[in-house]
Amino acid sequence: MQTTDIEREVKTFLINNYLFGKSEALADNASLLDNVIDSTGVLELVVFLQETFGITVEDEEVTPDNIESVNKVVAYVERKLAKRSAVKTGR
Amino acid sequence: MCGIAGMLRFDGGQPDAHRLEKMIATLHHRGPDAHGIHISGIAGLAHARLSIIDLNTGQQPMSTEDARLWITFNGEIFNYIELREELIAKGHRFLTRSDTEVILHAYREYGEDCVKHFNGQWAFAIWDSAEQKLFLSRDRAGVRPLFYTQSQNAFLFASEIKALMASADVSREFDPQGMDQVFTFWSPIPPRTAFKNIFQIPPAHSLTVKGRDLRLKEYWSPSYLHNGDLRHRNEHEAAEELLALLQDATRIRLRSDVPVGAYLSGGLDSTLTTALVRKVAGDRLRSFSIAFDDTEFDESPYQQEASSYIGTENSHVSCSHADIARVLPQVIQHTELPILRTAPVPMFLLSKLVNRSGFKVVLTGEGADEALGGYDIFKEAKIRRFWANHPDSKWRPLLLKRLYPYLSDFQRQSAASLKLFFKTTGDDLASPLFSHLPRWELTSRLKLLFSSDFRAQIGGFNALGELETSLPSEFHSWPHFSQGEHLEARYFLPGYLLSSQGDRMAMAHSVEGRYPFLDYRVVEFAAKLPVNLKMKVLNEKYLLKRASKNLVPPSILSRRKQPYRAPDSRSFFNGSSQSYVSDVLSPGSVKKAGVFDPRAVAAIVDKFRAGKASSVKDDMALIGVLSTQLLASQFTNQ
Numbered sequence: 001m002q003t004t005d006i007e008r009e010v011k012t013f014l015i016n017n018y019l020f021g022k023s024e025a026l027a028d029n030a031s032l033l034d035n036v037i038d039s040t041g042v043l044e045l046v047v048f049l050q051e052t053f054g055i056t057v058e059d060e061e062v063t064p065d066n067i068e069s070v071n072k073v074v075a076y077v078e079r080k081l082a083k084r085s086a087v088k089t090g091r
Numbered sequence: 092m093c094g095i096a097g098m099l100r101f102d103g104g105q106p107d108a109h110r111l112e113k114m115i116a117t118l119h120h121r122g123p124d125a126h127g128i129h130i131s132g133i134a135g136l137a138h139a140r141l142s143i144i145d146l147n148t149g150q151q152p153m154s155t156e157d158a159r160l161w162i163t164f165n166g167e168i169f170n171y172i173e174l175r176e177e178l179i180a181k182g183h184r185f186l187t188r189s190d191t192e193v194i195l196h197a198y199r200e201y202g203e204d205c206v207k208h209f210n211g212q213w214a215f216a217i218w219d220s221a222e223q224k225l226f227l228s229r230d231r232a233g234v235r236p237l238f239y240t241q242s243q244n245a246f247l248f249a250s251e252i253k254a255l256m257a258s259a260d261v262s263r264e265f266d267p268q269g270m271d272q273v274f275t276f277w278s279p280i281p282p283r284t285a286f287k288n289i290f291q292i293p294p295a296h297s298l299t300v301k302g303r304d305l306r307l308k309e310y311w312s313p314s315y316l317h318n319g320d321l322r323h324r325n326e327h328e329a330a331e332e333l334l335a336l337l338q339d340a341t342r343i344r345l346r347s348d349v350p351v352g353a354y355l356s357g358g359l360d361s362t363l364t365t366a367l368v369r370k371v372a373g374d375r376l377r378s379f380s381i382a383f384d385d386t387e388f389d390e391s392p393y394q395q396e397a398s399s400y401i402g403t404e405n406s407h408v409s410c411s412h413a414d415i416a417r418v419l420p421q422v423i424q425h426t427e428l429p430i431l432r433t434a435p436v437p438m439f440l441l442s443k444l445v446n447r448s449g450f451k452v453v454l455t456g457e458g459a460d461e462a463l464g465g466y467d468i469f470k471e472a473k474i475r476r477f478w479a480n481h482p483d484s485k486w487r488p489l490l491l492k493r494l495y496p497y498l499s500d501f502q503r504q505s506a507a508s509l510k511l512f513f514k515t516t517g518d519d520l521a522s523p524l525f526s527h528l529p530r531w532e533l534t535s536r537l538k539l540l541f542s543s544d545f546r547a548q549i550g551g552f553n554a555l556g557e558l559e560t561s562l563p564s565e566f567h568s569w570p571h572f573s574q575g576e577h578l579e580a581r582y583f584l585p586g587y588l589l590s591s592q593g594d595r596m597a598m599a600h601s602v603e604g605r606y607p608f609l610d611y612r613v614v615e616f617a618a619k620l621p622v623n624l625k626m627k628v629l630n631e632k633y634l635l636k637r638a639s640k641n642l643v644p645p646s647i648l649s650r651r652k653q654p655y656r657a658p659d660s661r662s663f664f665n666g667s668s669q670s671y672v673s674d675v676l677s678p679g680s681v682k683k684a685g686v687f688d689p690r691a692v693a694a695i696v697d698k699f700r701a702g703k704a705s706s707v708k709d710d711m712a713l714i715g716v717l718s719t720q721l722l723a724s725q726f727t728n729q
């Protein structure tokens with residue numbers, strides 16, 4: 001999956017799920033934690049990432065380094081996908 | 092309990108009796124027993140009566156013998172018997188046995204300071220014909236509502252906004268800044284309301300109107316400056332004193348010429364209130380409860396246990412998802428405010444049961460959580476502050492798991508994600524609003540739903556900033572715990588709990604609520620208690636539990652606190668939804684009302700229809716939009 005595909009999927013989810021469809025309210029580097037996702041909504045993000053990208057989000061991975069902004073979420077998903085394909089190909 | 096209304100003409104003319112009749116007719120539910128109007132020069136007073144004390148001679152508007160003072164009064168002065176004796180000793184002569192007449196004589200004796208002598212729940216207006224002055228006042232806690240507005244040639248007041256709107260020249264538009272406050276604090280901050288040019292007298296304030304000159308004055312403010320003054324008292328003594336005060340607060344709240352019942356929720360506060368009523372009144376007691384079909388919210392087993400332990404005859408109303416969807420429009424007609432949760436709805440059904448059972452008065456447990464350390468928000472603030480002292484602590488954030496055991500989504504979160512959202516910054520710590528920032532910031536996210544036009548009307552208004560500047564000057568010297576208590580007692584309690592969930596739901600069916608925990612002697616005593624007697628570590632209402640131990644079943648004393656909640660969005664998208672839901676949420680209706688962006692509303696509605704909405708914010712968004720849309724259709728010129 002290309003970075004742009006992941007980014008598009010993530011953004012669409014964030015906009016529809018947390019921002020009532022308002023795309024203008026989402027900036028690539030803005031803090032999702034301050035303005036987008038709320039404390040009771042983080043589980044939805046975890047479920048979305050798992051279901052959409054087939055990855056497993058470990059509890060300890062729910063950190064600012066991984067979900068603080070759109071860019072960080074995309075980078076996190078890429079790392080997880082890369083790790084998964086490395087395991088599959090036996091590298 | 093009653094409804095009041097009136098007007099004062101600025102142009103020297105006489106108020107139109109027909110206009111007053113129209114206003115008071117809208118308050119029939121508050122006072123179905125009798126209506127009265129009196130016009131005296133430029134002032135007109137109107138009254139809708141629910142007869143509770145002095146059934147034969149308590150009619151209103153009432154005057155002094157010399158007809159200099161006229162009053163229209165909603166509420167009760169519970170210490171009227173003692174005040175009456177005091178005033179008789181000073182030479183006053185009474186013609187009735189009513190508390191209304193006591194107010195008139197107290198005003199004559201003490202002037203505007205008379206309110207400082209009252210222990211009760213009131214909203215009244217006195218026309219002083221000699222001074223050509225209208226004096227209005229609202230009780231300390233804000234139990235009884237009192238709204239006002241000014242038209243081109245008159246000042247108008249009433250118990251409810253609909254009575255003001257019955258007067259032809261009163262505007263019917265949302266107030267963008269009042270609405271911004273609703274979508275921050277859950278209610279407007281007085282004197283604002285949700286409507287433009289319509290105001291409310293804040294709790295513990297009086298308003299004097301002379302000509303076009305309006306003067307608002309605070310007459311009471313609980314201070315936590317002496318917090319800990321009762322530290323020298325041992326716990327046992329403090330508990331005894333609290334219980335004695337509550338007992339007396341209950342005793343004077345049983346003064347009534349009609350039978351009095353009690354609300355029984357199954358929690359500590361209402362169980363203790365009911366037990367005290369039983370103890371003071373002695374004989375048979377009727378209690379009333381809400382049962383939910385949805386077991387997540389139901390507390391019936393505790394209610395039954397409390398009822399049989401105390402010895403009451405308990406009746407309950409069952410509330411289903413369908414009931415909530417069915418009566419919401421009627422509820423909004425009474426709240427006169429958007430709501431973000433459906434919790435008022437079952438209270439509406441409960442007062443109907445009380446009314447049908449032949450009762451007009453119930454004692455209830457509100458006020459204990461604010462004054463005696465009951466709320467989870469106080470715990471949350473304590474943990475956040477405790478954690479902020481050692482930000483890298485691995486175990487301190489885990490204390491957050493102790494919060495909200497009834498919110499399954501919250502409990503399912505990992506410690507890592509809890510840390511993300513409750514991590515406290517230095518700026519947060521320095522904010523006087525620290526305790527409430529997470530709640531208010533979460534609610535504020537709903538403002539994303541506002542349309543661009545409505546946001547433009549709100550302009551640069553900053554709800555949190557304005558609140559911060561209006562805090563009492565000594566606020567910063569209070570303990571952190573008490574700062575949170577103040578924010579809760581001053582804003583959320585009167586603005587939402589006592590209003591949308593209290594007076595307005597009870598009076599919808601002519602029922603008067605009385606609140607022993609809101610007796611000002613109890614509130615002042617609690618303000619002087621050391622905070623660790625209110626919440627010991629994370630044990631809420633520590634002293635109250637101790638004071639209650641011989642009156643309340645042990646299972647209720649030891650149960651985890653479960654805040655009163657009702658099913659929210661699941662009531663509206665379960666396959667049997669009411670037709671009005673689609674109507675008011677349609678893009679056309681949303682555009683017409685002008686508050687929300689139709690696209691944003693469609694997005695949230697689609698999310699619910701698809702069964703994908705699950706967060707607290709989604710629930711609040713849906714109920715907030717739905718109630719605002721209902722309000723727009725009922726109250727504005729949309």
